[in-house]
Amino acid sequence: MSDLIRGTFPSMLKDPYADASTQPFWDAAAEGRLSAPRCTVCGTFVLPPQPFCFTCQSQAFEWVDLPGTGTIYTFTVVRHPLAPQLADVVPYVSGVIELDGTQGAGARLMLNITDADPETVQIGDKVRVWFDQVSETLPLPRARMA
């Protein structure tokens, strides 16, 4: 583990373990696009993808590219390493990001904000989603300060 970067939580997965409902997200991510499923009946975004729309229970979704920007809804600064090897990673900032181009609740992602300053980061700060190709098959979504 010589490639640890302070502030960047090392991925525990090497594969997205995708199924039919999540594969389009990872296909878009591989091309650097943030894409989300929108219910074709009522327009609700459901992200992470689920097999049903929580508003109208439809299973019909269309995939829509989002701008890739968002706002920090809440966050934490992890200062205590939960495993010895994370001593070189803390502090890291991770939080819930509300994505632009959606209508609020229902389209959030929980992401590591890799370049956030632990001492000054705030709720409401703007971020941009990027994809960290941690393996051949996993373009892991992360965020940077916008």
Add this chain to the structure above:
Amino acid sequence: MPETLKDKTAIVGIGATPYYKRSESLPQTELELACKAILGALDDAGLTVKDLDGFTIYSSSCDPAQVASVLGVPEVRFAASLTSGGGGSAGSLGLAASAIVSGQAEVCVTLMTLQQAKRRLGGSAVDGGGPGLSGGGSPYGGGGVPNYAAFISGAGLMAPGHSFAMLTRRHMELYGTKREHLAEVCISQRENAIRRPSAIRTDPLTLDEYFDARMISDPLCLFDYTMESDGAVAAVVTSAERARDLRQKPVYIGGSAHGGAGRWGSAIFTYFQMPDDYFASSGNRPVAKRMYEMAGMGPEDVDVALFYDHFSPMVIMQLEDYGFCPIGEGGPFVADGNIRWKSGSLPVNTHGGHLSEAYIIGMTHVREAVEQLRGVAVNQVDGAEVAVVTGGPSGLPISGTLLHN
């Protein structure tokens, strides 16, 4: 008015092992701890194993099949667990009441037994145990890696404290809640634990020590976290009619509710889409409403509150959700001294809670509520007649029960 569970059953016995620091209950087994607590609770009530016919548990606290065979229960007539985890602690009393009022069982035991030598509930995906990616007690275990894992694992927020830190940060942003408010929860509960022989943490805690403590997941420091403990606590419930002939003064179940808003869901461990209006909450608001309605009482009737406190800010959010102060004013409410034993308007966690007495996943709170209403608590609230005890915040169901003497 539909028939409800109101006042039809009562807690008649409480039993507990000593509380131990993590792994110090060895070489006893978890099953042995459970049976000791159950026998203690039956004896406290003036009952025996021959009277026991129901298991009404939560969070898979024990296997009733094992307990019943080991203790020689003559016939099991009801065995059910609330789903999810510690959120069901208070609600399992309602499950007992349901079994009894519906005529399916006569004497039910509610129980938690915990031994953390091998599994650590506060652990993470990183070191195994807890909600993680590595199997074991993990919600991901058994069926391989689920399709949502890759959406959340990269954030590195896989331990419970990380998740509750984010609820807390949002609460601070919306309402101005401060670390001083969290400190008051921790310090007031420590003061209560100091006087209690069963408590594990009995050294005084000062504000300076609080602020000097190691920050774990900002804004939560070491003292905002529950400790890790071993032990078992059991409560025996029977009909109000039968309760009146038993050894102890009955503690009546006035109202009990479990559940929560559907989109509270699994509550932040793996799910972050709770609607804005209750994201920064304990998720208990709908439960509190139904509990009070069943009991025909409100927060103004409550003399002492035992709030599930795996993390200190959740006490503040439950004060709001159970109506003891307006939403967003939990911080100033505790800062004004309201939750202090003796001097406060609503003494909270008079046993020291998970933060300072012991962490037996909610059952120490049930025990304390019973002691308060029997009038024998170490930190007795003068003339206590009504207590609220809660389970969660956690994944659904979370729960609340109103008890009275």
